Amino acid sequence: MLSIKNLHVSIAGKEILKGLSLEVREGEVHAIMGPNGTGKSTLASVIVGREDFHVDSGEIMYKGRDLMGLSVEERALEGIFLGFQYPVEIPGVSMTSFLRTAVNEHRKYRGLDPLTGAEFLALMEERKELIEIHSDLTNRSVNEGFSGGEKKRNEIFQMAMLQPALAILDETDSGLDIDALKVVANGVNRLRTPGNATVVITHYQRLLEYIIPDFVHVLYDGRIIKSGGKELALELEEKGYEWLKLQES
Amino acid sequence: MSPEKTEQVLGRKLISLFDSHRNHISRYDPPFLQGIRNQAMESFRKAGFPTTAMETWRNTNLERVLEKDYNIIFDPPEAPVDLENVFRCEVPDFNTHIISLYNGWYISRDTPLLTLPNGTIIGSLAQALREIPELAEKHFNKYAGAMGNGLISLNTAFAQDGVFIYVPDGVEAYKTIQMVNILNRDDDVMVQNRNLVILGRNSRLRLVHCDDSHNQQPSFTNTVTEVFLDEGATIDHYKLQNLNNSSTLVNSSFFYLEKESRLSTHLITLNGGLIRNESFVRLSGPEAHADVFGIYLMDKNQHVDNQVFMDHSAPVTTSNQLFKGILDDQASGVFNGHILVRKDAQRISAYQSNRNILLTDKAVVHAKPFLEIYADDVKCSHGATVGRLDENALFYIRSRGIGEYNARLLLMYAFAAEVIRRISITPLRNRIDDLVKKRLRGELAICDQCVLHCSQEEKRYSFDIDMSKI
Ligand SMILES: Nc1ncnc2c1ncn2[C@@H]1O[C@H](COP(=O)(O)OP(=O)(O)OP(=O)(O)O)[C@@H](O)[C@H]1O
Ligand SMILES: [Mg+2]
Numbered sequence: 001m002l003s004i005k006n007l008h009v010s011i012a013g014k015e016i017l018k019g020l021s022l023e024v025r026e027g028e029v030h031a032i033m034g035p036n037g038t039g040k041s042t043l044a045s046v047i048v049g050r051e052d053f054h055v056d057s058g059e060i061m062y063k064g065r066d067l068m069g070l071s072v073e074e075r076a077l078e079g080i081f082l083g084f085q086y087p088v089e090i091p092g093v094s095m096t097s098f099l100r101t102a103v104n105e106h107r108k109y110r111g112l113d114p115l116t117g118a119e120f121l122a123l124m125e126e127r128k129e130l131i132e133i134h135s136d137l138t139n140r141s142v143n144e145g146f147s148g149g150e151k152k153r154n155e156i157f158q159m160a161m162l163q164p165a166l167a168i169l170d171e172t173d174s175g176l177d178i179d180a181l182k183v184v185a186n187g188v189n190r191l192r193t194p195g196n197a198t199v200v201i202t203h204y205q206r207l208l209e210y211i212i213p214d215f216v217h218v219l220y221d222g223r224i225i226k227s228g229g230k231e232l233a234l235e236l237e238e239k240g241y242e243w244l245k246l247q248e249s
Numbered sequence: 250m251s252p253e254k255t256e257q258v259l260g261r262k263l264i265s266l267f268d269s270h271r272n273h274i275s276r277y278d279p280p281f282l283q284g285i286r287n288q289a290m291e292s293f294r295k296a297g298f299p300t301t302a303m304e305t306w307r308n309t310n311l312e313r314v315l316e317k318d319y320n321i322i323f324d325p326p327e328a329p330v331d332l333e334n335v336f337r338c339e340v341p342d343f344n345t346h347i348i349s350l351y352n353g354w355y356i357s358r359d360t361p362l363l364t365l366p367n368g369t370i371i372g373s374l375a376q377a378l379r380e381i382p383e384l385a386e387k388h389f390n391k392y393a394g395a396m397g398n399g400l401i402s403l404n405t406a407f408a409q410d411g412v413f414i415y416v417p418d419g420v421e422a423y424k425t426i427q428m429v430n431i432l433n434r435d436d437d438v439m440v441q442n443r444n445l446v447i448l449g450r451n452s453r454l455r456l457v458h459c460d461d462s463h464n465q466q467p468s469f470t471n472t473v474t475e476v477f478l479d480e481g482a483t484i485d486h487y488k489l490q491n492l493n494n495s496s497t498l499v500n501s502s503f504f505y506l507e508k509e510s511r512l513s514t515h516l517i518t519l520n521g522g523l524i525r526n527e528s529f530v531r532l533s534g535p536e537a538h539a540d541v542f543g544i545y546l547m548d549k550n551q552h553v554d555n556q557v558f559m560d561h562s563a564p565v566t567t568s569n570q571l572f573k574g575i576l577d578d579q580a581s582g583v584f585n586g587h588i589l590v591r592k593d594a595q596r597i598s599a600y601q602s603n604r605n606i607l608l609t610d611k612a613v614v615h616a617k618p619f620l621e622i623y624a625d626d627v628k629c630s631h632g633a634t635v636g637r638l639d640e641n642a643l644f645y646i647r648s649r650g651i652g653e654y655n656a657r658l659l660l661m662y663a664f665a666a667e668v669i670r671r672i673s674i675t676p677l678r679n680r681i682d683d684l685v686k687k688r689l690r691g692e693l694a695i696c697d698q699c700v701l702h703c704s705q706e707e708k709r710y711s712f713d714i715d716m717s718k719i
Contacts, residue, residue, distance in 0.1 A: 048648050076650035088645040092663030101659070102649040109650070141663075142645075158649065 001026050001197050002047070002166055007058035009039075009046050016042045018222035019058070024166070027194045031208055031233060032201045034219035035241050040201045041085050043219070044168045048082045049075045062166070077109040079165030083155035083172045085201075090142040095154070098142050099124070099161050106162060127160040131187035148175040156187040163191065168199045173207040185210030205237040218244055256298045256315035263321075264294060267406055270323055274409055277375060279382035285390050289405035296399035308583045308615040309525055309554045314497045319439035319469055321407065325354040343676035345457070346371065349429040353440035353470075354410050368417040371426065374445055377413035384415060388447055388477045392503035396529065400499055404473040408443035411472075414456070418449035418479070425455040425674060432470070432496070433463040444474040448482035448510075455485040455674060460492055460500075460521075467495040467522075474502045478510035480534065485673060486514040489681070491693070492521040494549060501527040508534025508563070515672060516543035516572075517681060518553050519688050525554040532559075532566035539568045544668040546688050548577035555583065561590040561597045564624075570601040573668050575661055575689075576612035587619040590627050598628040605635045606664055661689050 002024040009017035016039045024030055034040055046053050047060060049072040060067045067075060090098070103123070104114040115123065124138060133153055143151050152172050159167055172184055188198055188211050200211060208216070208230055216232040217224045218241070226232065226244055236244070267274070267290055275286055298315055299306040330351050348371060349356055355373035357363075362372035362380055370377070378385050393401050416422050432440065448454055462468065478484060484504075492498055498521055504512050516526050530539045545553045559568045574582050584603040605614040616633035638660050646656040665685050672678035687693040 050644060071653070072644065072647040073650055073652045073656075076648055082648055084645065084648075088639075088641045090639075090642045090645070090660070090663065092666045093646075093659055098646070098649070098659070101651055101655070105650045105652070105655075162649065 001063060002199075003059075003061040004047075005059050005061075007043075007046070007060065008056040009042060010054050010056055011042070011052060015056070016053075016222055017046070020219070020223050022217065022224060024197050024199060026197055028197050028214045029188075029192070029211060030197070030199045031211075031213040031216045031230075032199060032219050032224075033203065033216060033233065033236060038219050039222045040219050041170055044082055044085075044170045044199075044201060047075075047168060048072060048080055073105075076162075077106060079196075081159050081162055081164030081167045083152075083159060083167065083169035085170040085174070087143045087146075087151040087155055089144045089146075091144050093142050095138045095140060095142055096120075096124075099138070099158065102158075103161055124161070127157070130190055131156060131160045132183060133157055133187075149177065149180045152176055153180060153183060156184050160187060160191060163196075165196045166199070167191075167196070168201070170201045171203065172200070173202050173204060181207065182210060205233045208233045220244065254312075256300075256312060259315045259317075259319070260293075260297050262318070263403065263407075264290070266321055273323055274407065277379050279378055279386065281382065281386045282378065282389070285394070286406050289390075289394075289402040292402035293399050293406060296402060298399050305556055305585055308581070309523070309552065311497075311523075314469060314523060317437050317467060317469070319437050321439055321441075322352055322354070322434075323409070325410070326351055326356065330356045343425070343674075343680070345425045345427040347427045347429065348372070348412060349431055350410070350412065350442055351431050352434055352438065353430075353442040355412065362413070367420045367422075369420060369422050370413070370415040372413055374411040374413040374443055375409055377415075377445070384447065385413070385445060388475060389445055390475070392475045392477070392505045392529070392531070393473050393501065396501075396503075398501070398527075400471050401473055401501055404441045404443060404471050404501075407441045408473070411442040411444040411474075412446075413444070414446045414454065416448050416452040416454050416482075419451050420449065421453040422455070425457055425677070427457045428459065430458075430460045430470070430472070431463060432461070432466070432468050432492075434466055434468070435464075437467045437469075439469040439471065441471045441473075444472070446474065446476040446484070448476070448478045448484060450479045451481040452479070453483045457487045457489065457674075457677060459489045460498055462493045462496050465493050465495060467497075468492075469497045471499050472501070474500075476502065476504045476512075478504065478506045478512060478537075480507045481509045482507070483511045484513070486512070487517065487672065487674075487677065488515065488526070489517045489519070489684075490521055490524055491519040491684075492524070494520070494522050494551065496521055497523045499525045499527070501529070503529045504531070504539065506530065506532050506534065506537040506539060506566075509536040510534070511537070512539040512541075513671075513673070514539075514541050515668070516541075516545075516555060517668075518543070518545040518547070519684060519693060520547075521551060521553070523552045523554075525556070527556040527558070529558045530560060530568065531562060532568065533562050535563050535565040537563065537566045540671070541568070541570045542668050542671055543572040543574075544665050544685070545572075545574040545576075545582060546665070546685065547574070547580035547582060549580065550578070551580045553580075553582050555585070557586045557601075559586070559588045559599060559601075561588070561594045561599060564593065564595045564597070566594065566597055568599045570603075571668060571671075572603045573605070573664060574603075574614065575606045575608065575664065576614060577608040579609075579611045581612065582614040582616075584614070584616040584633065585619065586617075586631065587621065588629065588631070590622040590624050590629070592623040594624045595626040597624060597626070600629070601631040603633040604664075605633075606638060606661065607635060608638070658686075658689055662686060665689075
């Protein structure tokens with residue numbers, strides 16, 4: 001589904017991704033771990049099409065298509081979703097109208113009629129039920145004044161509304177209490193199908209007890225320096241990243 | 250000798266027109282008015298038109314406007330104007346009493362001065378000056394006269410008609426009064442109407458005031474409105490401006506607030522060539538409160554200027570100003586908010602905020618707060634920002650599948666909505682909400698200009714807000 005080959009990315013003349021490769025197939029869950037500032041969010045941003053990053057070389061293929069020619073919104077409509085590490089507050093735009101617009105844009109793209117207000121509300125209820133989110137954030141402005149945990153849950157809720165083919169969750173577990181962590185993990189698991197894929201970026205092995213990854217990758221200094229199964233996360237937790245660095249050199 | 254400045258040419262023309270038409274202009278004046286007119290003309294002779302040498306006019310240049318050789322209309326329209334042809338009301342659930350000024354002259358469906366069973370008087374200022382001069386005399390030019398601005402003096406000298414509203418003590422005008430200013434001429438005209446609104450004790454009025462042009466003809470409107478709020482009175486006032494790109498409007502409003510009265514005024518500027526709003530608010534009794542809100546959406550070479558003079562002259566008075574603007578292309582904007590807290594006016598709170606979004610490098614805004622405080626128990630805050638659309642928010646919205654154009658509209662609309670939300674008359678809020686969306690989409694036509702003016706061709710806009718269309 002997603003195939004990244006030898007990707008080099010820079011911002012403001014500074015190289016951040018230095019030859020990164022990654023293969024994600026349908027039905028898989030991948031976890032990406034790695035120290036602060038090594039390029040995890042950069043990778044996520046480049047996949048969804050953020051324009052301030054410059055792709056110097058390498059390629060990103062998604063469902064057999066080169067992603068480079070597609071705009072941010074086109075990638076979203078093609079099924080790529082990013083759960084932001086820092087969700088953006090948008091005062092004055094209500095969650096409901098924001099999501100309704102997004103859902104209807106996705107429907108339009110697939111040649112479907114837009115949902116009416118009532119249909120949309122029903123869909124929201126259904127998806128809240130599915131991922132067991134009970135707090136009502138939908139009548140507020142997008143992320144405005146949301147607590148850290150609420151923002152993260154709201155990302156999962158948006159994912160549930162849009163049901164992407166490829167979801168990239170950038171530290172969606174950070175700052176969550178144990179109950180919220182379960183809600184987020186539960187959401188991911190409930191939304192999982194044989195046809196979609198999830199990439200979770202995390203610092204904590206703990207999340208991976210709830211979302212069982214097929215692969216764990218270590219992103220270090222702009223490259224994936226080690227990949228393995230879920231046991232790699234445990235090993236990292238125990239030994240730290242220094243161990244890998246030593247091993248590498 | 251240096252060549253004569255264009256504004257001096259127009260100024261001299263106006264002075265000589267005044268001299269030659271003095272008797273005609275004042276033919277129905279009650280005695281108290283004669284002296285006022287002559288004095289005002291004297292002031293104009295001395296002051297002339299405002300120039301950029303004046304502090305509050307530094308960023309609004311009238312030179313181009315004053316180059317034109319405007320005609321003055323000294324008489325009311327001869328043939329009766331068919332109001333039904335001029336506008337039709339199609340806003341659902343908006344029960345209003347409509348009055349209108351046609352090229353500056355009051356035109357009425359029934360009588361030029363209507364007295365409702367509850368004592369409310371609505372009609373032509375010219376008629377009110379004739380029929381009830383005592384009431385008019387108490388307030389006419391009492392608030393505007395104190396300000397030594399040449400344009401205000403000029404208005405006082407020339408004004409022959411306008412709207413007069415009186416709401417007696419304790420009366421709540423149940424219908425919203427809607428005033429429509431219609432300009433419909435084939436020549437360049439200067440219109441100087443004058444409005445007087447008097448609210449008795451504990452009375453209440455909702456007034457919507459629309460400035461409307463019906464063609465692309467250049468025009469210069471110099472309008473002055475005086476509003477007096479007696480103790481405990483409340484006014485909810487809206488000024489909706491959507492004029493053509495060759496029009497100039499200088500709109501000076503004076504609000505005089507007695508004890509415990511409340512003012513809420515909204516300046517909604519959707520289109521116009523050069524628009525300047527001057528709002529003078531005097532809080533002269535304890536517990537008086539004023540809200541002055543504004544939204545402006547300008548593009549091309551349009552210019553908008555909002556001036557607020559908030560005068561806290563009594564203790565325990567409060568005020569709140571919020572102005573927001575979006576400027577595209579080469580449009581320019583000015584905001585000057587002057588808060589004055591006089592000596593011994595203690596326990597004051599006065600807030601002011603001006604926020605702007607510039608969509609291009611060529612659009613500009615000059616924002617200047619000016620606080621002048623002579624008391625010490627004062628809570629005061631002010632802030633002015635000029636920025637771009639939030640790139641992070643744009644990216645976030647687009648990452649959910651909403652195209653860039655719509656994402657920008659969504660952000661612009663959200664920015665404007667903070668002001669629109671404060672419109673307390675629901676059908677009016679919906680209508681303005683609609684107009685703002687159309688404006689942001691670039692679909693607003695001149696025929697949309699007034700709140701209630703829906704021309705035959707106009708399709709009814711859905712009131713169910715579907716963001717996917719904005
Ligand atoms: N807009 C930018 N301008 C300059 N440098 C940037 C910019 N964005 C990111 N960087 C730099 O790129 C590097 C990688 O950042 P990135 O956010 O991808 O790290 P990360 O792996 O997600 O870290 P964390 O675990 O702390 O979230 C950092 O050194 C960061 O400072
Ligand atoms: Mg990160």
